[in-house]
Amino acid sequence: MEEPILEIVEELDVSGVYKELSHPASGGICVFIGAVREFTNNEEVVALEFETYKAMALKEMRKTVTQASEKWPVNKVVVRHVVGTKKVEDPVVVVGVSSAHRDACFPACRYIIDTLKQTVPIWKKEIFRNKEVWVSAHP
Amino acid sequence: MELLLFGIAKDIVGRSSIDLPSKGVQPRSVAELKELLIADYPDFSKLSSFAVAVNSEYAGDDVTLGQDDEIAIIPPVSGG
Numbered sequence: 303m304e305e306p307i308l309e310i311v312e313e314l315d316v317s318g319v320y321k322e323l324s325h326p327a328s329g330g331i332c333v334f335i336g337a338v339r340e341f342t343n344n345e346e347v348v349a350l351e352f353e354t355y356k357a358m359a360l361k362e363m364r365k366t367v368t369q370a371s372e373k374w375p376v377n378k379v380v381v382r383h384v385v386g387t388k389k390v391e392d393p394v395v396v397v398g399v400s401s402a403h404r405d406a407c408f409p410a411c412r413y414i415i416d417t418l419k420q421t422v423p424i425w426k427k428e429i430f431r432n433k434e435v436w437v438s439a440h441p
Numbered sequence: 442m443e444l445l446l447f448g449i450a451k452d453i454v455g456r457s458s459i460d461l462p463s464k465g466v467q468p469r470s471v472a473e474l475k476e477l478l479i480a481d482y483p484d485f486s487k488l489s490s491f492a493v494a495v496n497s498e499y500a501g502d503d504v505t506l507g508q509d510d511e512i513a514i515i516p517p518v519s520g521g
Contacts, residue, residue: 336521352520355447355513358497359520383520395521415521423494423513424520425448436449437519441489 303371306379308363310356310424314384314393325377328400332407334415336395338388348429352385352394355423359383362422370399370413374406381414383424442467442506444474445513450491453484461512471495472502478514491516 307322316335323331338350367379380398388394397415401407418424426437442461451457461467461474468474471493479485492515493500499515506512 353447354520355445355494355497355515358494358513358515361497419518419521421499421518422520423447423515423518425516426519426521427448436452436516438517439449439488439519 303367303376304378306364306367306381308360308367309382310354310359310385311382312384312386314382314396316393316396319380319396319398322380323378323398323400325400327402328377328407329402330404330407331398331400332404332411333396333398334411335393336415338390338392338394340390342428342430345430347390348431349390350388350394351427351429352383352388353425354383354385356385358423363418366414366417366421369417370410373413374401374410376401376406376410379410379414381418383418383422385424387429442508442510442512445511447513448516448519449488450485450514450516453482468506470502470506471500471504474506474512475502489517 363381376399378400383395397411399407399411428435444459446454446457468477494513494515495510
């Protein structure tokens with residue numbers, strides 16, 4: 303695996319991700335993009351606010367990508383997540399993996415986004431019309 | 442010793458960091474820090490869970506805390 307691209311950004315531009323993942327030995331490129339959804343449990347979401355513990359988030363991202371590269375033969379990886387306030391339809395996270403064949407990049411991409419959501423210290427607050435809720439904070 | 446607070450932990454305490462010792466009590470381990478926080482701010486016990494990071498690594502309850510460590514409270518994460 304080449305050195306992965308791991309970033310926390312204020313503005314996420316997903317248009318360049320193909321070039322970042324393109325590799326002469328990669329016949330498959332899998333990209334997951336997470337975006338702001340309009341409704342949570344039938345309540346209208348006005349915006350999402352993200353914050354992070356950046357030094358630790360980048361470390362945890364690197365651990366996750368290293369684990370994925372040990373499980374599947376991947377060539378290039380991009381993980382980029384936003385911080386700040388995001389509106390409906392804004393992209394908030396992109397995970398991209400390239401590999402020789404699709405049977406490596408699909409599961410590796412899925413593993414990275416699933417693990418990121420469990421371990422990387424990023425927090426999301428849902429802003430509704432009349433309340434604000436830190437996601438997953440309470441049982 | 443500075444304690445960094447994020448997400449709902451910041452809302453519970455009302456600040457993004459606090460200095461330890463708090464009220465003269467210096468926690469020596471992650472477990473003691475958690476007990477101290479719950480005693481000072483009972484809302485921590487209402488969370489689904491919360492973890493502690495020492496020098497930006499998740500730390501188990503038995504990890505000891507040194508004066509120069511960077512310590513952070515990690516409430517349930519929700520990125521993506």
